[in-house]
Amino acid sequence: xxxxxxxxxxxxxxxxxxxxxxxxxxxxxxxxxxxxxxxxxxxxxxxxxxxxxxxxxxxxxxxxxxxxxxxxxxxxxxxxxxxxxxxxxxxxxxxxxxxxxxxxxxxxxxxxxxxxxxxxxxxxxxxxxxxxxxxxxxxxxxxxxxxxxxxxxxxxxxxxxxxxxxxxxxxxxxxxxxxxxxxxxxxxxxxxxxxxxxxxxxxxxxxxxxxxxxxxxxxxxxxxxxxxxxxxxxxxxxxxxxxxxxxxxxxxxxxxxxxxxxxxxxxxxxxxxxxxxxxxxxxxxxxxxxxxxxxxxxxxxxxxxxxxxxxxxxxxxxxxxxxxxxxxxxxxxxxxxxxxxxxxxxxxxxxxxxxxxxxxxxxxxxxxxxxxxxxxxxxxxxxxxxxxxxxxxxxxxxxxxxxxxxxxxxxxxxxxxxxxxxxxxxxxxxxxxxxxxxxxxxxxxxxxxxxxxxxxxxxxxxxxxxxxxxxxxxxxxxxxxxxxxxxxxxxxxxxxxxxxxxxxxxxxxxxxxxxxxxxxxxxxxxxxxxxxxxxxxxxxxxxxxxxxxxxxxxxxxxxxxxxxxxxxxxxxxxxxxxxxx
Numbered sequence: 001x002x003x004x005x006x007x008x009x010x011x012x013x014x015x016x017x018x019x020x021x022x023x024x025x026x027x028x029x030x031x032x033x034x035x036x037x038x039x040x041x042x043x044x045x046x047x048x049x050x051x052x053x054x055x056x057x058x059x060x061x062x063x064x065x066x067x068x069x070x071x072x073x074x075x076x077x078x079x080x081x082x083x084x085x086x087x088x089x090x091x092x093x094x095x096x097x098x099x100x101x102x103x104x105x106x107x108x109x110x111x112x113x114x115x116x117x118x119x120x121x122x123x124x125x126x127x128x129x130x131x132x133x134x135x136x137x138x139x140x141x142x143x144x145x146x147x148x149x150x151x152x153x154x155x156x157x158x159x160x161x162x163x164x165x166x167x168x169x170x171x172x173x174x175x176x177x178x179x180x181x182x183x184x185x186x187x188x189x190x191x192x193x194x195x196x197x198x199x200x201x202x203x204x205x206x207x208x209x210x211x212x213x214x215x216x217x218x219x220x221x222x223x224x225x226x227x228x229x230x231x232x233x234x235x236x237x238x239x240x241x242x243x244x245x246x247x248x249x250x251x252x253x254x255x256x257x258x259x260x261x262x263x264x265x266x267x268x269x270x271x272x273x274x275x276x277x278x279x280x281x282x283x284x285x286x287x288x289x290x291x292x293x294x295x296x297x298x299x300x301x302x303x304x305x306x307x308x309x310x311x312x313x314x315x316x317x318x319x320x321x322x323x324x325x326x327x328x329x330x331x332x333x334x335x336x337x338x339x340x341x342x343x344x345x346x347x348x349x350x351x352x353x354x355x356x357x358x359x360x361x362x363x364x365x366x367x368x369x370x371x372x373x374x375x376x377x378x379x380x381x382x383x384x385x386x387x388x389x390x391x392x393x394x395x396x397x398x399x400x401x402x403x404x405x406x407x408x409x410x411x412x413x414x415x416x417x418x419x420x421x422x423x424x425x426x427x428x429x430x431x432x433x434x435x436x437x438x439x440x441x442x443x444x445x446x447x448x449x450x451x452x453x454x455x456x457x458x459x460x461x462x463x464x465x466x467x468x469x470x471x472x473x474x475x476x477x478x479x480x481x482x483x484x485x486x487x488x489x490x491x492x493x494x495x496x497x498x499x500x501x502x503x504x505x506x507x508x509x510x511x512x513x514x515x516x517x518x519x520x521x522x523x524x525x526x527x528x529x530x531x532x533x534x535x536x537x538x539x540x541x542x543x544x545x546x547x548x549x550x551x552x553x554x555x556x557x558x559x560x561x562x563x564x565x566x567x568x569x570x571x572x573x574x575x576x577x578x579x580x581x
Contacts, residue, residue: 022094028063029099048073069198092132133199164215172219188496195280197223224455225276229268236261240289250291250439259286287441292486294318294438300552319438345432355400361389440486443478464503485550510575526559
C-alpha cells in the first residue's frame, strides 16, 4: 500500500510540473578483443577523477547514466589486456555518447594505451534539431552573452525560432523554466557565458516534456565547482566615435558615451571531494551613443496658440544653450523693439530686465493700491493692509536702481502713493547665454548579474545543489520626442531572483531519481517616480510642445508588476536495456 501511495505521489508531481528538462547525459559502449573480435565480459570501466564506474555485461555492453555534461576520460581495463584510456569523451545534455572499444591482449602488464574519442553523440528517438554547445566552444566564441550564441544558430533570428513568435520559446536553467510569464517574450534569468557548462538549443518538433514551448527550447546547464580553486577577472571599456555630431550630439565627448564591463568568477572546494562552490558576477554600466540635450525642464511652459509670433512664449531653463542671445531667468528670449535677437551683453543687462519691488499696499475691491497709510486703507477703502508686497515690473537696471529716488521726490503727504510705500527694489538682470552642451544619455543601460551554486556530494550516489541567481536591470528606451526634455521621460527597471534546490539519487547503476524545486520572483517597473502619487509629478498644463519635440511636461505612464512562480518536480529514470537510449 505504501509503495502505491509513493508511486501515485510521484506521478502527480510529474503531471503538475511543466518544462523541467533533462540536465544529464550518458555513455554506452561495447568492448571486444582486438585480435578475435570476441566480446569481453567483466571489463572495468571507470570515469577518471570521479567515483563512477561500471563493468561490461555478458554481451560486452556497458552504460554510464546520469552524467553531468562535460568532457571525461575513461579508463578501461581487464586482466590479460592492456589498460586503455579514452580521452575527451564528450557528454551532452539529454544525449547518448556511443563508444566501440577493442582491447589489446597482453601477457604481462604493459604501458597504458591512450585513445582519443571521436564518436558523435546520438539520440535515436530524436525528431527535432538539437544543437549542444559546450563550455569549451563558448570560450572561443566572439560573444558577450548567451543571446548572441543563440542568434548564431541556424533558423534563429532576433529571438524568433523558425519564424515563430518570441513568446513561443521556452528558456530553462538546469531544466527549470525561467520564462517571463507575463509577456512570455524573454528569459527573466540571464546567465553569463562563464556560468554555462553546456547550452542546449532545440528547434522543431520536440518531445511533449517541454510543455508550453512551440518554436524552440533553450536549456542552460550551469557549472559547478571542482577540487581546485579557479578564478578569473575581466574588465572592458568601449566607446563610440563618429564625425556626424549633427546626428549624434555629444558623440565626440568620450566621457558621455563610455561603456564599462566588469566580470568576476571564483570556484573551488569548501570540503574537498564533498562540497564545492561556484560564483559568477558581472556589472555592465553603459551610456551608449544616443544623447539628449537638456534645453527644457519638465516645469518649462510654452505657448504657441497666438497667431502672432511676437506673443509666443517658450521657457527653457535647462543648462543647454544653443546660441548666444539675451534671455530672462526662465530662458525666454528677449527681443528688441523691432522683434530682433539681442546679442550685445551690455545692452541686454543694462537696458532690459525686471525689477522686483517690495512695497506696502492695500488690497481692496478695486484691486491693489500702493500705500503706507493703514488707516486710509482700512477705513476709507475698506481694504486689507499688506505691509510687504512683491511686485515684478519690466524695467532696465538703471530704472530699478533709481526707483527709490523717484519715490523720495514724492512730497504730497495726502497722496496715497507717498514715498513711504517703497521699501526696496531688487534688479533681476537678463543675461546672454553662451552656447553649451548639457548632454543626457537617453539609451543608457545598467545591468548586474550574480549566479552562485553550492554542490554537495557527501553521500555516495546522492548529490544535491543549492542555486541562487539575481539579475537587476535599469535602462532607458530612446524617445526622439524627449530629445530636448530628457528628464520628462520615464525609465525602466527590473529585478529577478531564482532560488532552486536540485537533488539526484542513484539507486542502482541503471536507475536514479532526480528532483527540482524552485522559487522565482520577477519585478518590472516603468515610471518617472515609483510612487504614483508623488508630488514630483507636475500639472499636465506643462505638457506642451511643437510637432516632433517636447518643450515641457512629463510622460506619466506608470507600470509596476511582480510575478512569482513556484515549481516542483520529481522524475524517475531507468535504463531498461542497451537499446533503450
